[in-house]
Amino acid sequence: MSLISVRNVWKEYHDTVVLEQINLTIEPRAFVALVGPSGCGKTTFLKMLLSEERPTRGVIELEGKPISPEPTADRGVVFQRYSVFSHLTVLGNVLMGADLQAKTGAGRFFGRTFGRERAAAVEDARALISAVGLSHAEQKYPTQLSGGMQQRLALAQALMGKPKVLLLDEPFGALDAGIRADIHVLMRKLWNDRALTVVMVTHDLSEAFSLATRVIAFERRRNEPTDGGRYGATITKDYDVWPKRTPAALDAILSLSGRDDPQPAHATRRDDPAETGVAS
Amino acid sequence: MRLINLRPPSGAGRLLALLPFIFVALAYLVGSSVRLAANPSDKLLPAFASFADAINRMAFTTDTRTGDVLMWVDTVASLERLFAGLAIATLAAVVLGVAIGLVPYLRSLLGGFVAAFSMVPPLAILPILFITVGLGEAAKITLIAIGIAPPLVRDMALRVADIPRQQIVKAETLGASTWTIVLRLVLPQMLPRLLDSIRLQLGPAWLFLIAAEAIAAEAGLGYRIFLVRRYLAMDVILPYVAWITLLAFIMDVGLVALQRRAFPWFADARAS
Numbered sequence: 154m155s156l157i158s159v160r161n162v163w164k165e166y167h168d169t170v171v172l173e174q175i176n177l178t179i180e181p182r183a184f185v186a187l188v189g190p191s192g193c194g195k196t197t198f199l200k201m202l203l204s205e206e207r208p209t210r211g212v213i214e215l216e217g218k219p220i221s222p223e224p225t226a227d228r229g230v231v232f233q234r235y236s237v238f239s240h241l242t243v244l245g246n247v248l249m250g251a252d253l254q255a256k257t258g259a260g261r262f263f264g265r266t267f268g269r270e271r272a273a274a275v276e277d278a279r280a281l282i283s284a285v286g287l288s289h290a291e292q293k294y295p296t297q298l299s300g301g302m303q304q305r306l307a308l309a310q311a312l313m314g315k316p317k318v319l320l321l322d323e324p325f326g327a328l329d330a331g332i333r334a335d336i337h338v339l340m341r342k343l344w345n346d347r348a349l350t351v352v353m354v355t356h357d358l359s360e361a362f363s364l365a366t367r368v369i370a371f372e373r374r375r376n377e378p379t380d381g382g383r384y385g386a387t388i389t390k391d392y393d394v395w396p397k398r399t400p401a402a403l404d405a406i407l408s409l410s411g412r413d414d415p416q417p418a419h420a421t422r423r424d425d426p427a428e429t430g431v432a433s
Numbered sequence: 434m435r436l437i438n439l440r441p442p443s444g445a446g447r448l449l450a451l452l453p454f455i456f457v458a459l460a461y462l463v464g465s466s467v468r469l470a471a472n473p474s475d476k477l478l479p480a481f482a483s484f485a486d487a488i489n490r491m492a493f494t495t496d497t498r499t500g501d502v503l504m505w506v507d508t509v510a511s512l513e514r515l516f517a518g519l520a521i522a523t524l525a526a527v528v529l530g531v532a533i534g535l536v537p538y539l540r541s542l543l544g545g546f547v548a549a550f551s552m553v554p555p556l557a558i559l560p561i562l563f564i565t566v567g568l569g570e571a572a573k574i575t576l577i578a579i580g581i582a583p584p585l586v587r588d589m590a591l592r593v594a595d596i597p598r599q600q601i602v603k604a605e606t607l608g609a610s611t612w613t614i615v616l617r618l619v620l621p622q623m624l625p626r627l628l629d630s631i632r633l634q635l636g637p638a639w640l641f642l643i644a645a646e647a648i649a650a651e652a653g654l655g656y657r658i659f660l661v662r663r664y665l666a667m668d669v670i671l672p673y674v675a676w677i678t679l680l681a682f683i684m685d686v687g688l689v690a691l692q693r694r695a696f697p698w699f700a701d702a703r704a705s
């Protein structure tokens with residue numbers, strides 16, 4: 154069964170059609186990249202997947218059931234900015250995913266884990282922090298981290314919530330090319346190791362083709378000024394990336410590094426300049 | 434070099450900060466000695482020696498009639514009222530500010546009311562307070578609370594509403610409920626900002642306190658100032674004013690220090 158199914162979704166703001174007739178199914182373990190010209194509605198589409206916006210028409214289903222009308226823990230997200238909490242340390246940020254889903258009564262009331270649940274959560278959080286290469290920065294606050302480190306923290310934090318699908322809106326758009334290449338390597342590894350399903354909006358075609366298993370383009374079929382917003386964007390292209398990226402074929406994929414990768418992807422992760430050699 | 438790019442070295446900077454104080458003290462000294470030379474019994478600008486006498490009398494000697502050290506009694510009475518008023522207003526700011534800033538239904542219900550209520554001039558309702566809750570402590574504390582709660586509440590509501598939408602959505606996708614969003618996201622991020630707005634309301638809080646004490650009290654810094662005014666006792670009034678200013682200044686500095694100690698992340702987060 155497909156994980157996400159989008160059926161005949163339209164989105165209108167007042168009398169402007171932003172998206173029309175979106176039909177899409179996404180399989181588990183897919184890594185879908187959404188590309189398209191600026192303003193065509195990529196963020197709007199992602200917001201609908203997140204339930205931050207509601208479709209004007211049509212339904213979105215997750216595992217066969219309509220998605221909740223508000224954001225819930227089954228859909229994780231990383232935004233371009235403001236994804237992490239500035240009042241919490243790296244560890245505190247990642248622990249939030251466990252804290253906010255605590256199982257004991259007191260834990261649910263206070264939004265915190267306690268005792269044995271806490272210890273297990275700290276262990277999980279540390280594993281994730283180490284997976285994104287931030288072990289040495291565990292006690293730092295986000296403002297003390299570089300942009301790339303903040304986005305890696307945001308990834309770890311989102312994964313701690315154990316979402317069924319991870320939604321990313323230009324998560325690496327604000328990063329330098331070099332740091333972006335590093336984080337691509339990390340992203341691919343996380344996708345493989347943690348069996349994720351990812352939907353990522355990006356401006357960057359090479360990013361789309363080097364990371365995704367499937368690239369989907371949104372475009373307006375008609376774009377005359379005289380149309381006055383009567384036509385929205387829809388899916389115009391839908392490519393499966395070749396060679397097929399499956400978890401089993403990982404080695405093949407990793408040795409086929411994207412053209413912006415600075416080094417073979419299976420080499421140890423390179424960190425931001427500030428942390429070279431310190432990461433565990 | 435341009436004036437805007439010239440910075441005083443750190444020692445000189447501190448000296449510069451002292452200059453205006455020294456200047457005012459000198460100007461006072463000159464004015465005072467000129468007037469006293471013309472008329473030794475002048476009361477308007479007493480000499481520093483008279484201040485020393487008055488301070489000694491008020492702050493370090495027990496009053497023969499009451500057996501109390503007056504300035505101490507006044508200070509305790511005033512600070513109790515001030516802190517009680519501040520505490521009530523702060524509580525209102527946290528509860529109402531978060532409610533209005535975060536929950537659309539409560540914003541619709543209370544936003545307009547708070548906005549309208551904040552336009553009532555607090556001093557205009559002082560008589561109402563005296564009539565309804567009497568001349569005791571309650572009226573003074575209520576005046577302070579009513580005076581500073583509306584700006585605190587509105588400031589808090591605006592700041593809560595300014596939390597980036599992404600942060601709230603992020604918490605929701607991590608499994609938070611409305612309550613745990615308040616507890617784990619909104620309150621921790623708002624408390625240091627609340628300290629800032631309390632700092633800004635310290636001035637008005639003192640204003641309302643002194644106004645209330647001037648009208649009806651048995652003790653208090655404002656009460657004393659208005660009492661000795663009848664005898665033109667500038668030698669008491671000016672030290673009291675300086676003392677009030679010092680207290681307010683210490684509270685301001687204390688709040689800054691508290692903010693820095695308790696919320697080490699905040700200075701950077703505010704800058705970015």
Ligand SMILES: Nc1ncnc2c1ncn2[C@@H]1O[C@H](COP(=O)(O)OP(=O)(O)OP(=O)(O)O)[C@@H](O)[C@H]1O
Binds near residue numbers: 166171192196
């Ligand atoms: N709340 C809103 N009210 C009205 N119009 C909106 C609203 N949100 C988005 N739009 C419009 O919807 C269209 C799509 O916006 P969206 O942000 O989804 O584009 P995008 O594809 O993400 O663009 P970019 O690549 O620049 O991020 C734009 O024309 C925008 O003006």
Ligand SMILES: [Mg+2]
Binds near residue numbers: 195196197
């Ligand atoms: Mg966008």
